[in-house]
Amino acid sequence: MQGAIQFELNGEPVVVEGLSPTTTLLNYLRDTRRLVGTKEGCAEGDCGACTVVVVERGGPQGPGFRAVNSCLLLLPLCHGKQVFTVEALRDSDYHPVQHALVAALGSQCGYCTPGVIMSMFEACYRTDLDAGWKLDDQMCGNLCRCTGYRPIRDATTQIAGTRPPGRFLKVLSSTGPTPQALDYRHQQQRFSVPTSFTELFDVLRECPDARLVCGATDLGLDVTKKHVTFASLVSLHGLPELAKLEVRDNHLLIGATVNLADLEDVCTTTCPPLARMLRFFGARQIKNRATIGGNLCNASPIGDLAPVLLALGARVVARSHRGERVIPIAEFFVGYRQTALEPGEILARVDCPLPPKNARVGAYKVSRRRELDISAVAAGMYVELDDAGLVSCARIGFGGMAATPARAANVEAALIGQPWTAETCTRASQAVTTDFQPIDDHRSSAWFRRKVAQNLVAGFYADTLDSPQPNLPDRPVSTLLHAGGQP
Numbered sequence: 489m490q491g492a493i494q495f496e497l498n499g500e501p502v503v504v505e506g507l508s509p510t511t512t513l514l515n516y517l518r519d520t521r522r523l524v525g526t527k528e529g530c531a532e533g534d535c536g537a538c539t540v541v542v543v544e545r546g547g548p549q550g551p552g553f554r555a556v557n558s559c560l561l562l563l564p565l566c567h568g569k570q571v572f573t574v575e576a577l578r579d580s581d582y583h584p585v586q587h588a589l590v591a592a593l594g595s596q597c598g599y600c601t602p603g604v605i606m607s608m609f610e611a612c613y614r615t616d617l618d619a620g621w622k623l624d625d626q627m628c629g630n631l632c633r634c635t636g637y638r639p640i641r642d643a644t645t646q647i648a649g650t651r652p653p654g655r656f657l658k659v660l661s662s663t664g665p666t667p668q669a670l671d672y673r674h675q676q677q678r679f680s681v682p683t684s685f686t687e688l689f690d691v692l693r694e695c696p697d698a699r700l701v702c703g704a705t706d707l708g709l710d711v712t713k714k715h716v717t718f719a720s721l722v723s724l725h726g727l728p729e730l731a732k733l734e735v736r737d738n739h740l741l742i743g744a745t746v747n748l749a750d751l752e753d754v755c756t757t758t759c760p761p762l763a764r765m766l767r768f769f770g771a772r773q774i775k776n777r778a779t780i781g782g783n784l785c786n787a788s789p790i791g792d793l794a795p796v797l798l799a800l801g802a803r804v805v806a807r808s809h810r811g812e813r814v815i816p817i818a819e820f821f822v823g824y825r826q827t828a829l830e831p832g833e834i835l836a837r838v839d840c841p842l843p844p845k846n847a848r849v850g851a852y853k854v855s856r857r858r859e860l861d862i863s864a865v866a867a868g869m870y871v872e873l874d875d876a877g878l879v880s881c882a883r884i885g886f887g888g889m890a891a892t893p894a895r896a897a898n899v900e901a902a903l904i905g906q907p908w909t910a911e912t913c914t915r916a917s918q919a920v921t922t923d924f925q926p927i928d929d930h931r932s933s934a935w936f937r938r939k940v941a942q943n944l945v946a947g948f949y950a951d952t953l954d955s956p957q958p959n960l961p962d963r964p965v966s967t968l969l970h971a972g973g974q975p
């Protein structure tokens with residue numbers, strides 16, 4: 489096991505010792521390395537000013553550069569990785585993405601520009617940016633106060649998928665560093681990156697209060713906003729078994745550390761309802777880091793994946809030194825921000841049955857803003873009909889309606905055995921009031937939450953009329969440019 493954090497920064501090996509393991513990559517770059525091209529805006533993953541790229545080799549599209557928010561990335565999470573900042577792009581000449589942004593007049597004050605460039609850099613080497621919404625999705629995590637987004641989008645359109653030959657393409661075709669276990673200690677803090685389950689469960693036995701971490705898109709906020717200094721953190725990113733994503737026997741088996749960008753990619757064809765929810769989940773930089781394990785284990789009542797997984801009847805596989813046990817997702821959330829995981833147990837994978845073609849399935853997220861916002865209400869709905877057209881199975885999951893994500897038992901009971909009609913759904917929607925007593929908070933009132941939940945149940949019928957598992961339209965209407973504007 490190594491005692492120092494080791495990774496590659498802009499093509500050079502780096503060894504880090506003597507820094508707190510909760511130092512963020514952004515602070516390390518700016519304060520220790522004086523690489524001040526990378527900027528800080530919000531320090532909470534919302535603005536994209538701090539964007540850098542990390543090489544990921546295991547995604548469904550093969551090796552690629554992934555734009556990530558360095559403000560949330562704890563330094564030990566870079567262990568064994570290759571990181572590039574804006575400073576690396578210029579060689580004897582500027583990189584084509586920099587030329588493209590200049591030519592499109594895509595920068596004014598320039599504060600957002602390094603982050604914009606790094607998101608464009610990911611776009612430049614992606615091979616799957618074949619639709620307008622994907623370009624929007626690629627860039628929507630980069631805020632710009634002064635230039636306006638059209639020139640930035642024009643420049644991204646120019647360079648997306650061009651993959652210019654040269655040293656960066658060589659990085660993607662090389663094998664990259666071999667992951668090594670890490671046991672990093674600094675003063676009273678410890679950060680471990682085990683590479684086998686034996687090492688993992690040994691560390692958890694030694695430090696029963698250790699906090700697990702994956703993408704750190706939640707936990708990073710405790711560091712940057714609440715200034716928590718964790719005594720012991722254990723990252724799961726060194727365990728290859730947890731990063732597997734496969735379809736087997738009509739089930740999607742999702743390893744705990746699979747990131748949500750990869751999950752969305754695979755679900756677009758295999759599980760449209762999950763892909764539909766992931767479309768409006770955070771920005772590309774967040775989805776490149778956030779994991780399904782972290783999303784379920786933070787047990788947030790407004791986590792977006794739980795309602796869809798409740799509707800799909802998913803199961804969570806927990807693992808400890810004793811072995812594995814399976815928990816139906818409906819039994820996983822046991823209280824406000826509490827899960828059924830026992831001490832020493834981790835969430836290892838999610839086993840999600842793929843819905844049969846004729847099952848009606850919907851996924852909905854209602855928030856104040858369509859993109860990059862937190863849900864007021866999220867829902868997943870699943871209905872099967874028998875040969876007579878009567879509802880034989882109904883699973884309706886909600887987030888934002890109670891202290892935990894939960895199924896609407898009374899709505900489900902009101903659907904079962906009934907003919908699948910608009911009237912049935914409208915009648916069943918009334919049962920939302922007996923299933924949930926939502927709260928008023930700054931995101932929405934209890935009245936609004938109830939009303940929205942009822943409308944979603946009633947609207948589910950119409951939404952699944954033409955296609956039982958509707959995908960999102962490529963461009964939701966509010967972003968269409970009318971009267972001769974470009975699509």
Ligand SMILES: Cc1cc2nc3c(=O)[nH]c(=O)nc-3n(C[C@H](O)[C@H](O)[C@H](O)COP(=O)(O)OP(=O)(O)OC[C@H]3O[C@@H](n4cnc5c(N)ncnc54)[C@H](O)[C@@H]3O)c2cc1C
Nearest residue numbers: 533700702703704705706707770779781782783785792835
């Ligand atoms: C800007 C921004 C936008 C966001 N947008 C959304 C959104 O649209 N919808 C949404 O639902 N969430 C959103 N989030 C929240 C967050 O990104 C997700 O919940 C994400 O999936 C968390 O995954 P992670 O790997 O980063 O978790 P981490 O931060 O690494 O961990 C979160 C928690 O889970 C625990 N944990 C992690 N993995 C495991 C495991 N395998 N076993 C046991 N415990 C584990 C950790 O100990 C920690 O307590 C957003 C966050 C940010 C910063």
Ligand code: FES
Nearest residue numbers: 529530531536559
């Ligand atoms: S500083 Fe705003 S996303 Fe990191």
Ligand code: FES
Nearest residue numbers: 596597598632633
């Ligand atoms: S150019 Fe000023 S914030 Fe984007």
